[in-house]
Amino acid sequence: MRDSIFIARLGVPAVALVTEEFWPQGDFFATSTGMPEVPRIKLPHPVAGTGEDKMTEVATDIAPLIIELLSS
Amino acid sequence: MDSLSASSEQDALELLHQLGCTDGLPVVIPTADRVARMVLATGHEPDLVLGVMGPLLGSATIEKVAAAAVMAGCLPDHMPVVVAAVQAVCQPEFDLTEMQATTHCTAPLIIVCGPARHACGEIASGFGAMGPGHRANASIGRALRLAMINIGGARPGSSDMALHGHPGKFTYCLAEDEEHSPFPGLHTTFGYQPEDSAVIITGAEAPHSTFFTGDRDDPASVQSLLDVIALVMANPGSNNVHLRGGAITVIMNPDHAEVIKRAGMSRQDVQAELAKRATISVGTMRRISPVFAAQGMSAEDAARSESSDDELIHVLEDPNKILVLQAGGSGLYTMVMPSWCAGPHRNAVVHASIELDQACEIPGMTL
Numbered sequence: 001m002r003d004s005i006f007i008a009r010l011g012v013p014a015v016a017l018v019t020e021e022f023w024p025q026g027d028f029f030a031t032s033t034g035m036p037e038v039p040r041i042k043l044p045h046p047v048a049g050t051g052e053d054k055m056t057e058v059a060t061d062i063a064p065l066i067i068e069l070l071s072s
Numbered sequence: 073m074d075s076l077s078a079s080s081e082q083d084a085l086e087l088l089h090q091l092g093c094t095d096g097l098p099v100v101i102p103t104a105d106r107v108a109r110m111v112l113a114t115g116h117e118p119d120l121v122l123g124v125m126g127p128l129l130g131s132a133t134i135e136k137v138a139a140a141a142v143m144a145g146c147l148p149d150h151m152p153v154v155v156a157a158v159q160a161v162c163q164p165e166f167d168l169t170e171m172q173a174t175t176h177c178t179a180p181l182i183i184v185c186g187p188a189r190h191a192c193g194e195i196a197s198g199f200g201a202m203g204p205g206h207r208a209n210a211s212i213g214r215a216l217r218l219a220m221i222n223i224g225g226a227r228p229g230s231s232d233m234a235l236h237g238h239p240g241k242f243t244y245c246l247a248e249d250e251e252h253s254p255f256p257g258l259h260t261t262f263g264y265q266p267e268d269s270a271v272i273i274t275g276a277e278a279p280h281s282t283f284f285t286g287d288r289d290d291p292a293s294v295q296s297l298l299d300v301i302a303l304v305m306a307n308p309g310s311n312n313v314h315l316r317g318g319a320i321t322v323i324m325n326p327d328h329a330e331v332i333k334r335a336g337m338s339r340q341d342v343q344a345e346l347a348k349r350a351t352i353s354v355g356t357m358r359r360i361s362p363v364f365a366a367q368g369m370s371a372e373d374a375a376r377s378e379s380s381d382d383e384l385i386h387v388l389e390d391p392n393k394i395l396v397l398q399a400g401g402s403g404l405y406t407m408v409m410p411s412w413c414a415g416p417h418r419n420a421v422v423h424a425s426i427e428l429d430q431a432c433e434i435p436g437m438t439l
């Protein structure tokens with residue numbers, strides 16, 4: 001989340017990928033760093049260690065949204 | 073600083089609990105008068121900013137830190153150490169924001185060195201120094217934690233994502249037993265003079281007990297001691313093994329330090345030997361953590377995956393990242409604390425001078 005915020009501050013389009021368990025923490029960081037509207041996408045939790053098929057499914061689901069947010 | 077109001081101390085305590093401003097234990101209510109007098113004890117202006125504490129990015133002013141110290145039960149004498157501890161963790165190299173937010177169980181371990189151990193306490197360095205019963209140790213460590221909660225915004229499950237936490241996140245502070253140690257004060261390895269006072273702070277797991285019983289008649293005894301400490305340092309489950317690049321703290325009890333002394337070893341000798349001996353095999357890493365197994369190999373070997381399973385990976389490349397000191401009571405156990413090893417600066421060990429000449433005595437001051 002902080003990486004996304006720092007990249008966005010440099011003027012580079014950025015989207016944070018945040019799992020649902022860490023969504024409140026993402027909100028906290030975004031607010032505390034003064035960028036409450038920084039783009040972010042909610043992922044299921046966990047993602048790490050769920051296997052290639054599941055991770056491919058998650059990536060396929062969110063890829064269009066990432067492109068949309070980066071383009072907006 | 074914003075203030076709250078309540079009709080009684082009991083109501084104030086309940087309010088602070090409800091607002092998540094405590095560590096779950098009762099606190100001394102930081103009334104304006106108590107905080108003002110604690111500020112006075114520092115000898116600094118209340119609005120002096122010691123640093124910024126993440127993830128909330130709150131300004132750690134003397135007044136806010138004094139409020140945390142009051143809540144923690146500190147005495148005015150403790151304030152120079154609390155101030156130094158806050159200054160230390162606010163240094164960028166400590167990665168406080170990331171450390172507060174991590175899922176790992178790391179907590180800042182405050183090691184107090186120099187004359188402040190006596191002038192600001194007594195801060196315990198002997199039996200049970202990291203356990204209950206030592207007011208200065210308990211209060212100073214707790215003051216830093218309450219500052220991290222209320223200035224830094226660490227709240228379990230929403231901004232502090234430690235999966236389990238650990239008891240050292242309530243308080244984690246001890247003094248080095250310099251008087252009985254075979255080593256110079258730990259702070260001298262960071263450029264301080266022996267007569268200076270300083271805090272050394274490292275992000276640390278809970279102490280891992282390391283059993284060793286020496287034999288005075290056996291000249292090889294020191295080899296066994298170094299081996300067993302190195303084996304605990306290379307605990308295959310620790311972040312130091314998987315991520316590498318962090319620090320490891322080794323706190324020797326007086327008996328184990330005596331074994332080192334009899335062998336004629338300096339702190340640097342011990343660090344070098346432990347760094348050499350703390351290893352894990354490539355085969356073990358391939359078995360338990362294939363994703364991280366390539367770390368520690370040369371890029372060429374990792375790319376070819378030709379490293380033998382018997383090849384050893386050193387847990388720490390830099391011996392200086394092993395903090396070696398003496399504390400605790402006489403007996404069989406040395407303590408080893410692995411670390412988190414992550415963050416932009418790998419949660420580096422930090423230090424700050426304890427300024428004893430800033431303190432202001434307040435006659436008859438009670439809290």
